[in-house]
Every structure is written in C-alpha cells, then in structure tokens.
Amino acid sequence: MSMDEGLPTPPENVRKPKVNDLGQHEIRCADCDCILLIMMKTEEIDFVNKFKVENCPKCKGESWLNSLVGKYFIAQAEGMTIKSMTFDEKTQVMKIRMM
Numbered sequence: 631m632s633m634d635e636g637l638p639t640p641p642e643n644v645r646k647p648k649v650n651d652l653g654q655h656e657i658r659c660a661d662c663d664c665i666l667l668i669m670m671k672t673e674e675i676d677f678v679n680k681f682k683v684e685n686c687p688k689c690k691g692e693s694w695l696n697s698l699v700g701k702y703f704i705a706q707a708e709g710m711t712i713k714s715m716t717f718d719e720k721t722q723v724m725k726i727r728m729m
C-alpha cells in the first residue's frame with residue numbers, strides 16, 4: 631500500500647486553467663503565410679468570432695476572414711505586435727491591425 635493513497639487531491643478549480651487544453655489556432659497571412667496571431671480557446675461558448683488581420687508586418691497583406699466559435703484569448707505570434715483592434719458593427723467583423 632502506497633503512502634500517497636488517501637491523500638486529498640487538490641480541487642480542479644484552484645488550479646490555473648491551461649488555455650491550450652481547448653485548442654489553439656494559428657492565424658496566418660493569406661499572402662505570405664507567416665503566422666500573425668495565435669488564438670487560444672479559453673471557453674466553449676456559442677459565440678462566433680469573426681475577424682480579419684490587416685497590415686501583415688512582412689508583406690503588408692492580410693489574413694482571410696476567420697470564423698471561430700468559442701471564447702478566445704488572442705496572443706501575438708513571435709515578432710508580431712497588434713496595433714489596434716476595431717469591431718465593425720455592420721459586418722460583425724473584428725479587424726486586427728498589426729504594427
């Protein structure tokens with residue numbers, strides 16, 4: 631019989647959630663294929679995120695229009711910096727502009 635048996639396991643909710651557990655998506659430039667952003671899913675919800683990345687730092691191009699369902703944390707890919715994010719009410723598209 632192991633000494634560890636019977637020890638209480640720390641409850642899940644006190645541990646920091648790992649954002650990568652639900653999956654992550656690389657958002658690439660449609661023109662030069664470099665990785666611009668990494669979207670990390672933090673929650674399974676029905677919300678649809680529509681977004682487009684503009685002003686690729688490498689080629690000044692842009693990404694495709696992306697559509698992801700869930701709650702996401704937006705992380706900048708290595709060497710990438712977000713300049714601004716604007717939500718277009720008409721199209722419901724978030725436009726993310728890079729530096």
Ligand SMILES: [Zn+2]
Binds near residue numbers: 659663687
């Ligand atoms: Zn590009």
